[in-house]
Amino acid sequence: MKEPFAPTEIKIAVIGGGTGSFTLLSALKNHTSQIAALVNMADDGGSTGVLRDELGALPPGDVRQCLVALSESPKIRELFNYRFDEGTFQGHSFGNILLSALEKVTGNFSDAVETASDILRVSGTVVPATLDNVRLKLEWPEVSVELHGERIIDAEYFKHDPRKAKMSLLPSASANPLATKAIADADLVVIAPGDLYTSLGPLLVIDGIGDALRKSRATKIYVSNLVTKSGQTEGFSVSDHADEIERFAGGEFLDYVLYNRQQPDAQLAERYRQEGAYLVEVDHDVLSQKHYTAVGGSFLGLIAERDTGDTLPVTRSLIRHNTGSVANAIIELYDNSRNN
Secondary structure (H helix, E strand, O other): OOOOOOOOOOOEEEEEOOHHHHHHHHHHOOOOOOEEEEEOOOOOOHHHHHHHHHHOOOOOHHHHHHHHHHEOOHHHHHHHHOEOOOOOOOOOEHHHHHHHHHHHHHOOHHHHHHHHHHHHOEOOEEEEOOOOOOEEEEEEHHHOEEEEOHHHHHHOOOOOOHHHOEEEEEOOOEOOHHHHHHHHHOOEEEEOOOOHHHHHHHHHOOEOHHHHHHHOOOEEEEEOOOEOOOOOOOOOEHHHHHHHHHHHHOOOOOOEEEEEOOOOOHHHHHHHHHOOOOEOEOOHHHHOOOOOEEEEEOOEOOOOOOOOOOOOOOOOOOOOEOHHHHHHHHHHHHHHHHHO
């Protein structure tokens, strides 16, 4: 697989998976061609889950979204995102099926991703965070409660405080060497917004990722979620989100946390309530005492439309950042950090 970066331009490593990474990558690629997208590999819901169970393939869904985000070929992007709405392939996206087929043909997932990158004319690099075949586990040892699988955890209404839960991967996963190299070589590392317990946590707990983040001399920024998730992060503040990010990674590493301070209009707020989502509280007093710098901005975007073709069981928030504004704020923070 090719090296994460070439020796020109600002080098950005984006950590996450799913829609949060997709939207952020789509905006950041306007600022540099040197992007490495590090992708969560614990997904087992929807089309991805079926392909894992039936073919023994590694999860293609989040990788596909990152490939599409960085693609310079509009027609092939559309093809990769095409989702069958009938027949044997109902609910599957073409890109997921192709990635699983490429894994079988090439013999490994890294080569499959590289071949797909060539087909899509990707500007940058998409890097699976681990190449181990893993499943997510969330447990509360004190009350002997365990949840297994990202799909199950994603849909669960937590009966106990998730901040007291232990997250792990089964079997124990080691970081893809290209992922740790991308973090080491980056000028800027961005933790994308996303579900704490099914998107970001499963990547950050991989052996080697946290150490790489703490050792990295890059500017490290976390883009906090806009809204809480019903039944999981209700009542979480901005600092609560950032605390969980660092807990998963095994210690402090953030330099900046970006958060939204914009208020929605009445119509948008009602749509949020329909989604069971509420704006994340900005706890200024707590944030002012943290080792990182918290920076607010106007980051509310439009609400996405639900994909009616996705008939396989999966939950997705439709709340979106204004990623153009977020990307501009990220680059401004990076420039300021280098000039100080």
